[in-house]
Amino acid sequence: MKKLLFVVDPLDQFKVYKDTTFSIMREAQRRGHLIAACLPQDIQWKSGGFVMATVQQISLTGSQPGWYRVHNTMRMALKDFDAVLMRKDPPFNAEYIYATHLLEQAEREGGNVVNRPRALRDHPEKLAIMEFPLLVTPTLVTRNAASVRDFHAEHGDIILKPLDGMGGKGIFRVGKDALNLGVIIETLNKEGAETIMVQRFVPQIVDGDKRILIINGEPVPFVLARIPQGTEVRGNLAVGGKGVAQPLTPRNREIAETIGRVLAPRGLLLIGLDVMAFKKSPTRPALTSQRSSLTRWSGPHVQRTMNHCSAHSGPRRTSISTSTLGITCVRKVARSLPGHRAAAHAPQRSFTSFGRGRTSNHYD
Numbered sequence: 001m002k003k004l005l006f007v008v009d010p011l012d013q014f015k016v017y018k019d020t021t022f023s024i025m026r027e028a029q030r031r032g033h034l035i036a037a038c039l040p041q042d043i044q045w046k047s048g049g050f051v052m053a054t055v056q057q058i059s060l061t062g063s064q065p066g067w068y069r070v071h072n073t074m075r076m077a078l079k080d081f082d083a084v085l086m087r088k089d090p091p092f093n094a095e096y097i098y099a100t101h102l103l104e105q106a107e108r109e110g111g112n113v114v115n116r117p118r119a120l121r122d123h124p125e126k127l128a129i130m131e132f133p134l135l136v137t138p139t140l141v142t143r144n145a146a147s148v149r150d151f152h153a154e155h156g157d158i159i160l161k162p163l164d165g166m167g168g169k170g171i172f173r174v175g176k177d178a179l180n181l182g183v184i185i186e187t188l189n190k191e192g193a194e195t196i197m198v199q200r201f202v203p204q205i206v207d208g209d210k211r212i213l214i215i216n217g218e219p220v221p222f223v224l225a226r227i228p229q230g231t232e233v234r235g236n237l238a239v240g241g242k243g244v245a246q247p248l249t250p251r252n253r254e255i256a257e258t259i260g261r262v263l264a265p266r267g268l269l270l271i272g273l274d275v276m277a278f279k280k281s282p283t284r285p286a287l288t289s290q291r292s293s294l295t296r297w298s299g300p301h302v303q304r305t306m307n308h309c310s311a312h313s314g315p316r317r318t319s320i321s322t323s324t325l326g327i328t329c330v331r332k333v334a335r336s337l338p339g340h341r342a343a344a345h346a347p348q349r350s351f352t353s354f355g356r357g358r359t360s361n362h363y364d
Ligand SMILES: Nc1ncnc2c1ncn2[C@@H]1O[C@H](COP(=O)(O)OP(=O)(O)O)[C@@H](O)[C@H]1O
Pocket: 137, 159, 161, 165, 166, 167, 168, 169, 171, 199, 200, 201, 202, 203, 205, 209, 226, 228, 233, 234, 235, 236, 274, 295, 296, 364
């Protein structure tokens, strides 16, 4: 039996039908592991001591509501868990960053933290895609209103978004008429005080924004396409997008493998990507028009899944469940546990070789 600590948002706010943390917990319990959970604010570091947390030992009941039961509350050093899974959702704010510092100290004390805290810090969700320009729809990151206007003049139809949002929060589309562009820029960049992201609008969003999960560099063979409904541009389930499970296409596998190859060795064991397909367009050079566009890399949690998402994909009905994900995650995490590592006290090295990653907690 291994002891696993999940650093999470409040458990009673989990939407278990789409939550990958829930699915990982369920699989961990099935395998007989001990499950503990805490909030980031339950973690403390007193000078001269180890990084500690007040944690709740829980079990999953298998029913709803009331999907978990608390058995025990205890204070433990993070290093004493076999694995600590950082599953806190954005915002990627100062508190999130402090949490990664405490978790990194727990690593130095010999703890085993997934995803690797430094890598979490180095890869803010939306910004991290900029490392892969060939896969990304034309994108600008700036505080500057005039630059946003120039970008709009160049592309005509754009999406503007805050850098630390999730679940579709603060996403605006501005078309050729530039209606409301000024006030949208001011609202998002807080009159120049905050950096925002602007992207060319990808019309293929009508086919859905595909969430691809990458575990230890390998893509999960099913995706969750989140399809905007009605006049909505956002596919997020949180704002009424329809979730349709689909097999991973060869092109999306290629994208996911390319990204996984780069990020897994940095300690990102669990990664969620949002990908939309590009179609050929006469106005675009062939090289880029055939690419898929990656609009967002959702880092800190493999977004909570595909539970209850069954779908029609062409003539074949495909259904996927969180258990697929949970099993794979737990297997990979288990491989990185002390029983599977040569040197339990050399976590830094074993992290690199096992390729930690970070994940989004849910499908949002
Ligand atoms: N460049 C884009 N082109 C078309 N639609 C987009 C684009 N960027 C975002 N969207 C829409 O907005 C939704 C949310 O965008 P995303 O960048 O994933 O932010 P969040 O982190 O809030 O989910 C996407 O699911 C998609 O429907």
